[in-house]
Amino acid sequence: MNGEGTKVLIVDDEESLRSLIEIYLMKNNFHVISASNGKEAIDKIHADRPEIIISDIMMPEMDGYELLSYLKSSSEFSEIPVIMLTSMDEDMDKIHGLSAGADDYMTKPFNMEELLLRVEKLLFLKRRIAGAELRFTESQKLLDLTKEELLKAHMQLKKIMLESLEGLVTALEARDKYTRGHSERVAAYAGGIAREMELENIDTIIIAARLHDIGKIGVRDNILYKSAKLTREEKSIIESHPVKGAEIISKISFLKDIVPAVKYHHERYDGTGFPEGLKGDEIPLAAKIIAVADTFDAITTDRPYRKGLDFHHALTELKMNAGSQFDPVVISHFLKIINTR
């Protein structure tokens, strides 16, 4: 009927009662195992792993309380429900049994039908708890997976956004043959210097170098590409590009680390640069690195008003400006990477 082959262990030294319970439960399709005392029960528990135990209290060799305490202190068997049986009908025994971890308690003589109902109820509860635990574990796994996918999507979004900004700079530079590919080369030089200096934020410096002139998007073409001498006003518009760039970048939260490098890439070591006239160590290191990379690329490529210098002459010019325009430490590292080429 109800047992469906569930293994039940009956522990009682009174053979006649044990047999009675065995027969009744077998008729109800339980798989019955039995033992006559606690010690024997422990062997059977290890060998057969019952799902529920019905145990007497007073038994020779090892009584029901000792068996119960063995089970509840075991990590393997503490979850097996136990129904205690006894002929004693004193409140203290019930309290003792239940506080020692028994799941239910029945006093002899008892009704077999009631015992069966209690067995079924405990099994039902045990399975329900196991099911809830399983569902909890599965939900946890699903949650972990969702978190992982969200993180992946977030990274992908960052990548796409960065690529769009880089695309914007590339498009801006491509309109003028003299600046084509400028930011990519500046990023390569700046990355090289950062690696040579063994800095931890190499990737941030490369991204900053790639986007350092993004503020030029806000400068009108007739000023940006003017080959004639700039007026004072036009010069100041051009010189606003680091601040404009920093404003654009500061709106993108994951790029906030590169804002100082973009904003201060035209500062000079001696304090005569723009936008704020910072000097020496007031200028962020990333900005000082980009300044060297930027100038090196500008003087080695052709411009409308002059031919680009070769590497040797460009390096001489950088060295001459170490300490005035450039940070001498950055220059010394740049020289190392160029000289090992």
Ligand SMILES: [Fe+2]
């Ligand atoms: Fe610039």
